[in-house]
Amino acid sequence: xxxxxxxxxxxxxxxxxxxxxxxxxxxxxxxxxxxxxxxxxxxxxxxxxxxxxxxxxxxxxxxxxxxxxxxxxxxxxxxxxxxxxxxxxxxxxxxxxxxxxxxxxxxxxxxxxxxxxxxxxxxxxxxxxxxxxxxxxxxxxxxxxxxxxxxxxxxxxxxxxxxxxxxxxxxxxxxxxxxxxxxxxxxxxxxxxxxxxxxxxxxxxxxxxxxxxxxxxxxxxxxxxxxxxxxxxxxxxxxxxxxxxxxxxxxxxxxxxxxxxxxxxxxxxxxxxxxxxxxxxxxxxxxxxxxxxxxxxxxxxxxx
Numbered sequence: 001x002x003x004x005x006x007x008x009x010x011x012x013x014x015x016x017x018x019x020x021x022x023x024x025x026x027x028x029x030x031x032x033x034x035x036x037x038x039x040x041x042x043x044x045x046x047x048x049x050x051x052x053x054x055x056x057x058x059x060x061x062x063x064x065x066x067x068x069x070x071x072x073x074x075x076x077x078x079x080x081x082x083x084x085x086x087x088x089x090x091x092x093x094x095x096x097x098x099x100x101x102x103x104x105x106x107x108x109x110x111x112x113x114x115x116x117x118x119x120x121x122x123x124x125x126x127x128x129x130x131x132x133x134x135x136x137x138x139x140x141x142x143x144x145x146x147x148x149x150x151x152x153x154x155x156x157x158x159x160x161x162x163x164x165x166x167x168x169x170x171x172x173x174x175x176x177x178x179x180x181x182x183x184x185x186x187x188x189x190x191x192x193x194x195x196x197x198x199x200x201x202x203x204x205x206x207x208x209x210x211x212x213x214x215x216x217x218x219x220x221x222x223x224x225x226x227x228x229x230x231x232x233x234x235x236x237x238x239x240x241x242x243x244x245x246x247x248x249x250x251x252x253x254x255x256x257x258x259x260x261x262x263x264x265x266x267x268x269x270x271x272x273x274x275x276x277x278x279x280x281x282x283x284x285x286x287x288x289x290x291x292x293x294x295x296x297x298x299x300x301x302x303x304x
Contacts, residue, residue, distance in 0.1 A: 002046060002256060003123060004130040005147070006057035007139065008105040009037030010090045011066055012245070014283075017095045034284055035067040036090055038132035038161060041246040041285060045253035045275055047076045048288040051260050054079055056119060058136065060106055061086030081115045083108060092245070108138035120147055125155035128176065130252065132161035148173050161252060164188045171210035178206055179215040179252055199224055200231055200303065213265065215255065215272065217248055223276075225269040230302060232266055234273045237297035239281040246285050251276030254291070270298040 012035070015028040035044075043055040059067060059080035064087035071078050085106020093099040123129060129151060135143055144166050151158045152173055159177040160170045164187050167178060185202050186193040193199050196218065203216045203226045214226040220241070225232040254275030258268025274294045278286030 001126070002051065002053040002128045002130065002260070004039035004043045004046075004053060004055050004132070005120075006037035006039035006055065006133055007108075007143075008088065008134050008136045009035070009040055009057055009059065009064075009067055010088045010103065010105070011063050012036035012090050012092055014092045014094060017093055020093055020095050020099065032283075033066070035070045036245075037067075038246075038249050039130055040067065040071075041249035042130050042132065042253045042256075043071075043076055043078070044074060044285050045250045045279070046257055047074055048286065048291065049253065049257040049271075049275070050288075051253075051257045053077065056080065056116070058083045058106070058108060058112060058116070059087055060084060063087040063089060079119070081112055081119070083112050105134075105136045108136045110138075113139060113143075117146070117150070121150050121154070123151070123154055123156045125157075128157040128159065128256070130159045130161070130256070132159075132249070132252075134162075145169060159252060159256070161248070168209075171206065174210050174212060177213045177215065177252065177255065178211045179217065179248060179255075180206075181217045181248060182219070185216055196221070196224065196233070200226070204231075213255075215251065215269065217251060217276065219244075223251070223269070223273050224303075225265070227265060230266075232269060232300050233303055234270060234298055234300045236273060237277045237294045239277065241280045242283055244280060247276045247280045250279040250286060266300060270300055273298045 011033050013033050015031045017028055040055055043053050046053045055078040057080055060083040088103030088105040091101040148170055157176045160175050161179055182193050189202055199216050203214045207214045207226045216224040220236055222235040251272040255268045255272035258271040275291050278290040278294055
């Protein structure tokens with residue numbers, strides 16, 4: 001079973017604007033709300049691809065109830081730890097440029113933290129845990145390391161998609177997949193990566209340091225897949241980009257879905273690129289139909 005972990009989920013309150021004028025009253029072109037959180041995004045796409053999974057994490061208040069009700073409408077499984085605080089709200093102002101105002105989120109108590117640890121400790125070698133996103137107040141800076149140690153003890157496969165320091169520290173534990181984008185990959189090594197060749201070189205460093213599989217997303221320029229046997233380049237399908245939020249999470253979900261369905265790594269990588277692109281072309285995460293519309297539109301080639 002695949003489990004996704006979202007420690008600090010949110011309601012994403014999206015407000016399209018033609019113009020944003022600071023210090024004045026602005027009117028939207030029609031606002032809407034969506035469930036937010038990187039792990040929740042992965043779960044939602046896995047659900048669209050008919051791959052069994054369960055979303056884990058902390059949830060609280062009427063805002064948390066909104067997320068649970070949304071997942072129920074999509075028949076998505078979850079087992080959140082209920083908390084005293086309110087799940088946060090993130091405001092996203094969408095005009096020519098996107099401005100985000102993200103809430104800090106609730107403080108997690110020691111009791112709530114221990115409930116989650118006990119839950120994760122029940123995972124086995126038959127499971128995969130997707131660890132992604134930011135952490136709440138009340139959790140230590142090394143909390144993801146604690147989770148990874150539990151995964152190692154129980155031989156649970158894990159994927160990590162979080163900030164640079166923790167990702168680098170996790171490499172020694174042999175994560176099944178890491179998926180930085182071009183900018184994040186540069187931040188990991190204190191470099192500005194400007195070419196695909198540089199992205200390949202630094203992606204190989206992650207693989208050699210312990211990551212079993214590496215995907216580097218390059219936005220409209222496609223993506224790179226690296227394991228210990230091969231380097232594969234993929235071109236992105238063509239389309240109008242509406243939404244970059246959740247595109248990387250969709251790529252992770254597509255790759256995982258491909259592996260779960262018994263596809264080769266290259267075919268799973270293609271499904272990942274397809275899923276990420278389908279989300280980029282939509283206001284919300286992609287549906288199964290959106291993903292299938294891009295069938296046979298991802299071209300790959302081996303880099304010698």
